[in-house]
Amino acid sequence: MIQPSHKALVPFVSVENMMRLVHHVGLEKMLTDLAAYIEDDFRRWELFDKTPRVASHSDVGVIELMPTSDGEAYGFKYVNGHPKNTSEGLQTVTAFGLLANVYTGYPTLLTEMTLLTALRTAATSAMVAKHLAPKGSSTMAMIGNGAQSEFQSLAMKAIVGIDTVRLFDRDPKATEKCAANLEGTGLTVIRCTSPEEAIEGAQILTTCTADKQYATILSDNMVGAGVHINAIGGDCPGKTELAKGILERSDVFVEYPPQTRIEGEIQQMPEDFAVTELWEVITGAKQGRRDARQITLFDGVGFAIEDFSALRYVRDTVLETPYHQDLDLLADPDDPRDLFGMLTRAAG
Numbered sequence: 001m002i003q004p005s006h007k008a009l010v011p012f013v014s015v016e017n018m019m020r021l022v023h024h025v026g027l028e029k030m031l032t033d034l035a036a037y038i039e040d041d042f043r044r045w046e047l048f049d050k051t052p053r054v055a056s057h058s059d060v061g062v063i064e065l066m067p068t069s070d071g072e073a074y075g076f077k078y079v080n081g082h083p084k085n086t087s088e089g090l091q092t093v094t095a096f097g098l099l100a101n102v103y104t105g106y107p108t109l110l111t112e113m114t115l116l117t118a119l120r121t122a123a124t125s126a127m128v129a130k131h132l133a134p135k136g137s138s139t140m141a142m143i144g145n146g147a148q149s150e151f152q153s154l155a156m157k158a159i160v161g162i163d164t165v166r167l168f169d170r171d172p173k174a175t176e177k178c179a180a181n182l183e184g185t186g187l188t189v190i191r192c193t194s195p196e197e198a199i200e201g202a203q204i205l206t207t208c209t210a211d212k213q214y215a216t217i218l219s220d221n222m223v224g225a226g227v228h229i230n231a232i233g234g235d236c237p238g239k240t241e242l243a244k245g246i247l248e249r250s251d252v253f254v255e256y257p258p259q260t261r262i263e264g265e266i267q268q269m270p271e272d273f274a275v276t277e278l279w280e281v282i283t284g285a286k287q288g289r290r291d292a293r294q295i296t297l298f299d300g301v302g303f304a305i306e307d308f309s310a311l312r313y314v315r316d317t318v319l320e321t322p323y324h325q326d327l328d329l330l331a332d333p334d335d336p337r338d339l340f341g342m343l344t345r346a347a348g
């Protein structure tokens with residue numbers, strides 16, 4: 001057997017261990033803690049390196065890299081988006097990610113991020129809704145009942161305090177799955193047979209569908225005054241969920257405008273369409289919800305800093321638990337210049 005002659009092992013969190021970590025912490029507590037980490041990083045927004053994600057598009061989907069750094073740590077996520085995958089028994093979105101030390105460049109964490117993406121997306125949606133949704137919001141319409149939907153519902157319960165979700169999906173089996181999974185969570189779950197029925201009486205409207213087209217999940221006449229729209233399924237060029245008229249009547253809040261203008265609902269609007277950056281609402285520099293009749297719209301596409309916060313959270317939490325393995329990922333010979341010698345010694 002080859003003896004390792006190097007010392008730098010990298011903590012690795014597998015899917016199995018991520019699930020153990022979630023159960024160890026508690027799902028709703030983890031969503032709340034993640035939202036706090038994300039909110040903290042939005043407060044220090046200006047010091048991050050920021051770039052729109054690097055996307056490689058194909059006819060059927062997209063593969064993306066999402067890097068950022070706060071000067072001390074560097075993180076990136078690899079993520080795909082393939083709406084046709086579910087019909088082949090595969091996930092629409094899968095991901096993994098890495099955190100590294102900026103001083104040495106050595107990785108400090110490698111982790112699955114498919115579950116973590118669902119958790120951080122839900123935590124972001126709920127953190128944003130806490131700032132923008134009408135006070136006392138109790139009901140959310142959840143349109144698109146796929147992989148993200150239960151996480152979205154439970155984050156809104158834990159962080160915003162909703163007590164009811166009204167579910168709709170064009171595939172009734174997805175709605176059944178979501179409703180069954182939410183049983184016993186304390187949420188009142190109502191299965192709906194149309195998007196119009198789903199939004200009845202809801203203060204928060206979440207759209208989280210997957211389709212590679214300019215879809216109209218919400219048409220202009222469906223959206224009344226005073227609601228908060230959490231539109232997170234449109235996150236690629238040529239993939240949107242809202243009628244243009246809704247954007248014209250709403251105050252639109254975004255993560256990072258250079259990325260959202262390419263990928264978000266606002267790709268339908270002129271380049272100079274006015275948006276508010278969320279970090280400025282969170283620091284108090286800009287106003288969020290002004291009045292009870294205003295429509296607030298979170299045009300969420302998912303930004304690298306949210307993944308960075310999630311990686312930071314996992315690093316801070318998992319190392320005190322047994323839910324990680326040490327991975328022999330880096331060649332790190334005792335004599336840093338003798339990489340070749342390390343290889344030759346391994347032959348013996």
Ligand code: NAD
Pocket residue numbers: 081083086092093117118121143144145146147148149168169170171174208209210211215217232233234235300301302303
């Ligand atoms: P999924 O494929 O598991 O679920 C999508 C659901 O949408 C399916 O159940 C499908 O039947 C339903 N759907 C499609 N078109 C519909 C329509 N016209 N009306 C009603 N329902 C419809 O996907 P998922 O993992 O839940 O992700 C959902 C979307 O969210 C994807 O587009 C994904 O790219 C996006 N996403 C965004 C972020 C973000 O940060 N903004 C993060 C993760 C995923």
